[in-house]
Amino acid sequence: MRIFDPHIHMTSRTTDDYAAMYAAGVRALVEPSFWLGQPRTSPATFLDYFDALLGWEPYRAAQYGIAHHCTLALNPKEANDPRCRPVLDELPRYLLKDRVVAVGEIGYDSMTPAEDSALAAQLQLAREHELPALVHTPHRDKVAGLARTLDVLRESGLPPERCLLDHLNETTVGPAADSGCWLGFSIYPDTKMDPDRMIRILRVHGTERVLVNSAADWGHSDPLKTRHVGEAMLAAGFTEDDVDQVLWRNPVAFYGRSGRLELEVTAPAEQLFEGNSILRGGA
Amino acid sequence: MLTPLASLRTGLELRLGADARAWLHLALTEAADAPRYAGRHGLPPWERHFAAAGRHCRDTSARPGDAPHGTPHGTVPEAADAARILLLHAAGPDTEALARLYAHGSADERRAVLLALPHLDPQPSADGARALVEDALRANDTRLIAAALGPWSARHLDAHQWRHALLKCLFTGVPLSAVAGLEERAAGDGELARMLEDYARERTAASRPVPADLHRALRAARRPRAAGPAPGPAAEGTAAEGPAAEAPAARPSEQTWEG
Ligand SMILES: [Zn+2]
Numbered sequence: 001m002r003i004f005d006p007h008i009h010m011t012s013r014t015t016d017d018y019a020a021m022y023a024a025g026v027r028a029l030v031e032p033s034f035w036l037g038q039p040r041t042s043p044a045t046f047l048d049y050f051d052a053l054l055g056w057e058p059y060r061a062a063q064y065g066i067a068h069h070c071t072l073a074l075n076p077k078e079a080n081d082p083r084c085r086p087v088l089d090e091l092p093r094y095l096l097k098d099r100v101v102a103v104g105e106i107g108y109d110s111m112t113p114a115e116d117s118a119l120a121a122q123l124q125l126a127r128e129h130e131l132p133a134l135v136h137t138p139h140r141d142k143v144a145g146l147a148r149t150l151d152v153l154r155e156s157g158l159p160p161e162r163c164l165l166d167h168l169n170e171t172t173v174g175p176a177a178d179s180g181c182w183l184g185f186s187i188y189p190d191t192k193m194d195p196d197r198m199i200r201i202l203r204v205h206g207t208e209r210v211l212v213n214s215a216a217d218w219g220h221s222d223p224l225k226t227r228h229v230g231e232a233m234l235a236a237g238f239t240e241d242d243v244d245q246v247l248w249r250n251p252v253a254f255y256g257r258s259g260r261l262e263l264e265v266t267a268p269a270e271q272l273f274e275g276n277s278i279l280r281g282g283a
Numbered sequence: 284m285l286t287p288l289a290s291l292r293t294g295l296e297l298r299l300g301a302d303a304r305a306w307l308h309l310a311l312t313e314a315a316d317a318p319r320y321a322g323r324h325g326l327p328p329w330e331r332h333f334a335a336a337g338r339h340c341r342d343t344s345a346r347p348g349d350a351p352h353g354t355p356h357g358t359v360p361e362a363a364d365a366a367r368i369l370l371l372h373a374a375g376p377d378t379e380a381l382a383r384l385y386a387h388g389s390a391d392e393r394r395a396v397l398l399a400l401p402h403l404d405p406q407p408s409a410d411g412a413r414a415l416v417e418d419a420l421r422a423n424d425t426r427l428i429a430a431a432l433g434p435w436s437a438r439h440l441d442a443h444q445w446r447h448a449l450l451k452c453l454f455t456g457v458p459l460s461a462v463a464g465l466e467e468r469a470a471g472d473g474e475l476a477r478m479l480e481d482y483a484r485e486r487t488a489a490s491r492p493v494p495a496d497l498h499r500a501l502r503a504a505r506r507p508r509a510a511g512p513a514p515g516p517a518a519e520g521t522a523a524e525g526p527a528a529e530a531p532a533a534r535p536s537e538q539t540w541e542g
Contacts, residue, residue, distance in 0.1 A: 098335065
């Protein structure tokens with residue numbers, strides 16, 4: 001079973017997690033920039049975080065045979081802090097970089113005017129950079145939050161096939177599917193979705209445009225939830241091909257729209273020993 | 284005879300498909316145009332190409348990958364590294380711009396800045412370049428450490444920094460073949476020999492293997508230094524290294540891309 005986790009915060013995870021994920025079949029992942037639990041107070045700490053998502057974290061992942069990509073954005077929660085807003089001015093430069101496969105996570109947290117304007121501005125950035133957008137749907141007041149998200153998306157002019165609506169559940173999957181966007185489901189140990197509920201949704205909506213992620217982070221979460229869904233699908237009578245579509249081909253198709261997926265991994269040590277003439281640099 | 288950068292470019296072009304070659308030509312043209320954008324607001328056009336080199340500059344001639352997606356195994360970084368070095372050379376950023384490109388660069392961009400150091404014209408200030416090398420040597424990313432130990436560091440790092448860089452290579456598994464000027468700088472360095480012997484003893488006491496490269500460095504350190512000026516920066520040699528002398532300052536064009 002080959003697995004692409006389209007939403008996981010590896011910065012908060014250990015190398016044991018990387019090893020377990022590889023053993024479970026995870027070969028690629030996307031780490032969206034989000035908030036770190038502790039609020040940040042200046043754009044500079046965001047830039048250090050972005051640099052880590054483009055430097056140290058892909059290096060760690062490659063050591064365990066996993067291709068790491070990221071999405072960058074000012075997240076909805078911190079969009080409400082005026083001290084963090086200048087991150088929006090720095091994003092254009094960062095969105096150019098290799099391995100940045102979407103703008104995200106963007107969307108709503110408390111549905112404030114500050115969140116409105118950050119979401120609209122960053123959807124515009126996605127258009128300008130020809131990138132997809134990873135849109136977080138709010139955990140509180142979810143149905144109304146999705147409706148407002150879809151309104152802003154329509155106004156933005158970003159085509160629905162370049163947009164992934166994440167953290168969906170039974171009450172939001174219907175309107176999300178009608179919008180033409182890709183459909184993301186976060187499988188958590190307690191909250192959000194569990195594998196059995198995911199199977200019921202897959203039975204009704206099919207496997208098309210559906211992505212499943214662990215959204216594992218610094219909270220109670222499990223980076224192997226993608227694998228658990230694959231196993232639950234097989235036990236429920238879905239075919240290996242169905243599983244491959246949900247756990248690999250769909251995320252590859254969605255993030256592949258960036259033109260920046262690099263699914264081959266070379267372990268750093270191997271690169272050093274391959275006799276790369278440029279690395280040695282002469283003399 | 285081609286200069287090292289000209290041969291780097293020729294080698295790169297041979298490995299690129301038509302699209303990537305066209306991208307390279309455009310990017311290099313815009314990089315050569317960089318001085319026109321100095322002081323202007325916003326990102327100079329060539330810096331966009333510098334950021335995007337990995338996805339535009341893909342090696343097509345390398346050994347075929349077995350994977351149905353993406354590019355052949357391990358080939359992207361090499362072509363992109365070469366492209367970024369050529370772009371830096373063409374654009375000739377000053378020390379301040381170089382520091383910015385490094386500070387806000389991905390790991391690949393940072394590596395390219397380090398690899399380009401000895402080839403830049405104008406050369407960055409020694410302090411400016413040293414700050415970047417020191418940053419990379421503090422990192423744990425072995426590819427950054429390796430890139431930091433090119434000919435620039437062989438000439439400019441002081442004895443203490445250079446010895447610690449060598450030890451860090453042994454600690455992190457960076458092969459010493461990545462270290463430029465190893466034999467010359469290590470020769471006759473009694474302090475380095477002591478540090479290597481201590482490290483070997485520590486490993487042995489812990490029943491752990493001594494890295495094979497350690498013996499190579501130790502052999503080099505025990506070898507007497509050849510007559511002539513001391514390697515490393517002028518006026519920074521230790522007493523054991525004899526009177527400080529002018530380092531053999533190779534010009535950028537004299538650097539070679541070892542095959
Ligand atoms: Zn998240």
